[in-house]
Amino acid sequence: ADNFGAGPTGLPLPVLQRVLDEGLSYGDSGMSVMEMSHRSRWYDEIQASAETRLRRLLNLPEEFSVLFLQGGASLQFAMIPMNFLGAGQTAGYVTTGSFAKKAYSEAKKVGSVRIIASSEDSGFRTLPAIEGSQVPQDLAYVHFTSNNTIYGTQWQTWPTDVVPPVVADMSSDILSRPIDANRFHLIYAGAQKNLGIAGLTVVLVNQSWVHDKSVAGLPSMLSYQTHLDNDSRYNTPPAFAVYVLSVLLEWIEEQGGLPAITARNEEKARLLYGVLDNSDGFYQGVAEANVRSKMNVTFRLQNQDLEPEFLSAAKAAGFVGLGGHRSVGGCRVSLYNAVDLAQVERLLTFMQTFRSKH
Numbered sequence: 620a621d622n623f624g625a626g627p628t629g630l631p632l633p634v635l636q637r638v639l640d641e642g643l644s645y646g647d648s649g650m651s652v653m654e655m656s657h658r659s660r661w662y663d664e665i666q667a668s669a670e671t672r673l674r675r676l677l678n679l680p681e682e683f684s685v686l687f688l689q690g691g692a693s694l695q696f697a698m699i700p701m702n703f704l705g706a707g708q709t710a711g712y713v714t715t716g717s718f719a720k721k722a723y724s725e726a727k728k729v730g731s732v733r734i735i736a737s738s739e740d741s742g743f744r745t746l747p748a749i750e751g752s753q754v755p756q757d758l759a760y761v762h763f764t765s766n767n768t769i770y771g772t773q774w775q776t777w778p779t780d781v782v783p784p785v786v787a788d789m790s791s792d793i794l795s796r797p798i799d800a801n802r803f804h805l806i807y808a809g810a811q812k813n814l815g816i817a818g819l820t821v822v823l824v825n826q827s828w829v830h831d832k833s834v835a836g837l838p839s840m841l842s843y844q845t846h847l848d849n850d851s852r853y854n855t856p857p858a859f860a861v862y863v864l865s866v867l868l869e870w871i872e873e874q875g876g877l878p879a880i881t882a883r884n885e886e887k888a889r890l891l892y893g894v895l896d897n898s899d900g901f902y903q904g905v906a907e908a909n910v911r912s913k914m915n916v917t918f919r920l921q922n923q924d925l926e927p928e929f930l931s932a933a934k935a936a937g938f939v940g941l942g943g944h945r946s947v948g949g950c951r952v953s954l955y956n957a958v959d960l961a962q963v964e965r966l967l968t969f970m971q972t973f974r975s976k977h
C-alpha cells in the first residue's frame with residue numbers, strides 16, 4: 620500500500636528488506652537482533668553505527684550527547700521539566716498544536732510554566748510571531764514543537780536571539796531537513812515517523828546543560844544524567860528499534876544525506892500543495908500558506924460531506940492513512956522521508972480524478 624499515515628508510518632522498502640534479511644540473522648552472531656545481549660559486540664556495533672550516522676547527518680556538535688530512550692516523545696514532555704525546571708524557576712512554552720499543549724500540561728504538573736506565545740486563537744492554522752529579544756531571559760528553557768503533526772504547520776525558520784536554552788520536539792520532522800543544532804539545548808523525537816519504528820525515542824542533548832543544571836535526586840530512569848553516564852544502557856535498550864534506525868540512517872546517507880532528502884521532501888510538498896491550490900477550491904489547505912508543513916499536509920474538501928467518500932475511495936485505491944487526526948477530522952497526507960515521489964504522483968492522479976468525477 621502507499622502509506623501516507625501520520626505515524627507509525629512506512630519504512631523505505633530497501634530498509635525493510637535489509638532488516639528482514641540481516642536483522643533476523645545478524646552477522647556472525649547466529650541470532651537475530653531481537654535476541655542478542657545489549658552488552659554484546661554486535662549490539663555495540665549497531666548502537667555505535669546509529670549514533671555516528673545521526674551525528675554525521677545532523678552535523679551535531681561535540682557537546683551534544685545522543686541518547687536512545689523509551690517512553691515515546693510523551694515521556695519527554697515530563698522528563699524535560701523534571702530535569703531542567705528547578706525550584707523557583709519558570710519554563711516558557713510555545714503552544715502551536717495538540718502535542719505542544721500536552722508538553723505544556725505535563726510540565727505544569729512538575730513546576731512553574733507559562734505560555735509565551737500561542738496560535739490557538741487561529742485554530743492552530745498559523746504560527747505566532749516571536750521576537751527573541753522579548754522572550755524573558757530568565758526562563759529555565761523555552762519549548763517549541765518543530766512540526767505540528769495534527770494541524771500541519773511547521774516552523775520554517777527558528778526565532779533568533781532567544782536567550783534561554785531552546786528545547787524542541789522534532790518528532791514529526793527530524794531528519795526531513797538540516798538543522799542548526801547549535802540553536803538548541805535539547806532535541807527529541809519519537810522514532811516512529813522519520814527514525815524507524817516505535818519503542819525508541821531519540822534525545823540529543825547538550826551535555827554541559829545536563830551536568831550543570833539538572834535537578835538532583837530524580838528517579839534514575841527519569842534522569843538524563845543516568846542515561847548519559849551509561850551510554851543509553853542503564854537498563855535494557857530497545858535494541859531492535861535502534862537497529863532499524865541504524866539501517867534507515869545508512870539508507871539516508873545512500874540517498875545523498877539531508878540535502879537530497881530535503882530536496883525530495885520539498886518537491887513532494889510542492890506538488891501536493893500545487894494540486895490543492897489549483898483545484899478551484901475543491902480541496903482546501905488548512906494551514907496558512909507561509910507556515911505549511913512539508914511533512915503533514917492537512918486539507919478539507921470544500922464539500923465536507925464528500926470527505927467520507929473521498930477517504931473510502933482512496934482506501935479502495937490502495938492509499939492508506941489519509942484521514943485527519945480524530946480530533947480535527949478532514950484529510951491529512953503525511954509525506955515523511957519514506958514516501959517517494961512516485962507514491963505522491965499516484966496519489967495526485969487519484970485526487971485529480973476524484974475531483975473531475977465530482
Ligand code: PLP
Pocket residue numbers: 626690691692693694718764766767768788789790791809810
Ligand atoms: N510530539 C509530536 C509532534 C507528535 O507528532 C507525536 C505523535 O504523533 C508525539 C509528540 C507523541 O509521540 P509518542 O507517541 O512517541 O509519545
